[in-house]
Amino acid sequence: MYSKMITPFLAILGLLTNFPTSSFAAPSPVLGIMSHPFNSTHEFIAASYVRWLQMGGARAVRIPFTANSTELDLYVKEMNGVLFMGGGQHLPDSAQYLFEEIVGSYDLEKASTLTPLWGICLGFQWLLQMASEDIHLLSTGFDSENISLPLTFTEAGETSRMYTQNGAIDMVSLLKANNVTMNNHGAGVKPTNFASHETLDDFNLLSTNKDRNGLEFVSSFEHKNFPIYGTQYHPEKSNFEYGSHSPKVDDTPYEAIAHSIEAVRYSFELATLLVAEAAKTGVRFDPASSGLRTIIEKNDGVLLRSEFEESYLFKI
Numbered sequence: 001m002y003s004k005m006i007t008p009f010l011a012i013l014g015l016l017t018n019f020p021t022s023s024f025a026a027p028s029p030v031l032g033i034m035s036h037p038f039n040s041t042h043e044f045i046a047a048s049y050v051r052w053l054q055m056g057g058a059r060a061v062r063i064p065f066t067a068n069s070t071e072l073d074l075y076v077k078e079m080n081g082v083l084f085m086g087g088g089q090h091l092p093d094s095a096q097y098l099f100e101e102i103v104g105s106y107d108l109e110k111a112s113t114l115t116p117l118w119g120i121c122l123g124f125q126w127l128l129q130m131a132s133e134d135i136h137l138l139s140t141g142f143d144s145e146n147i148s149l150p151l152t153f154t155e156a157g158e159t160s161r162m163y164t165q166n167g168a169i170d171m172v173s174l175l176k177a178n179n180v181t182m183n184n185h186g187a188g189v190k191p192t193n194f195a196s197h198e199t200l201d202d203f204n205l206l207s208t209n210k211d212r213n214g215l216e217f218v219s220s221f222e223h224k225n226f227p228i229y230g231t232q233y234h235p236e237k238s239n240f241e242y243g244s245h246s247p248k249v250d251d252t253p254y255e256a257i258a259h260s261i262e263a264v265r266y267s268f269e270l271a272t273l274l275v276a277e278a279a280k281t282g283v284r285f286d287p288a289s290s291g292l293r294t295i296i297e298k299n300d301g302v303l304l305r306s307e308f309e310e311s312y313l314f315k316i
């Protein structure tokens, strides 16, 4: 009786034809995170980036730092987005290739082709170096390691997708009033350098901050039309890092990472924004036919408290 009534109802809604029949799991986006060199035999990804994407509703695959164009073409085909994490590496050819392939595919008429790119800290710097076509865009000497700051918004920032699109909470007020964005960088982008690069005309500078010496840096940006986003600060840390590291294994946090409700909320909002952008590109990853595997399934060990709470290792 029940099924006789419900079946035509679902069919009218189109649910029976559109919903995947091979699995009861709704398709969830898969984003790539580029791993960084760890030592001569391994690369790594801090687990907090993986968890940040999971918190937003996505899974993550690893993109090797040294991947060649053949491998990267496969990732571009199967991933719904890319996250460039923080760290201390030079901009690799692999990141440049991914950037060119993905940005080159952008077509405003086809929302499903707009694979999002998001950079955090070093990843933010890489995106701006690539977008500005100026590897020397960065300045050094900022005193902004281990400091959580409230954002100073630009006009564009107050109406940006990054800070208004999710809409569930007033992110602008929250981030003005709370010292929750954790900075951990000595290099950065001066707002004057951002403004003087015509190649960045299609990007909006959304917020700035001052380091301990009053030196101003860009703390977030987005592309005016395309899903390219960057934060100099670390949204993934508020939920998933305490700063624990190996010489000090007594659970005492040693970095100025905020874990307040406001900190956890803004982190969640940014993760869900990125994943919502990624979800628009539709299902691209099919584990049954793909050679790719998620990081949770395919890694070569988990390292505890070596700068990060946990890191996934990958044999080179």
Ligand SMILES: *[C@@H]1O[C@H](CO)[C@@H](O)[C@H](O)[C@H]1NC(C)=O
Pocket (backbone or CB within 6 Å): 038, 039, 040, 041, 042, 303, 313
């Ligand atoms: C690199 O680090 C991993 C994890 O600690 C370790 O297993 C491996 O032996 C190291 N490789 C070298 C060459 O030290």
Ligand SMILES: *[C@@H]1O[C@H](CO)[C@@H](O)[C@H](O)[C@H]1NC(C)=O
Pocket (backbone or CB within 6 Å): 068, 069, 070, 071
């Ligand atoms: C790219 O890397 C893969 C995997 O390491 C390798 O099998 C392939 O030969 C490489 N292709 C090129 C063009 O270098």
Ligand SMILES: *[C@@H]1O[C@H](CO)[C@@H](O)[C@H](O)[C@H]1NC(C)=O
Pocket (backbone or CB within 6 Å): 148, 149, 150, 179
């Ligand atoms: C928050 O950051 C501002 C700006 O840097 C600073 O003036 C203030 O003292 C900080 N407040 C706390 C509680 O850390």
Ligand SMILES: *[C@@H]1O[C@H](CO)[C@@H](O)[C@H](O)[C@H]1NC(C)=O
Pocket (backbone or CB within 6 Å): 146, 254, 255, 256
């Ligand atoms: C980070 O800052 C906090 C609070 O300002 C301080 O207690 C802690 O020692 C600092 N940690 C490092 C590694 O500098």
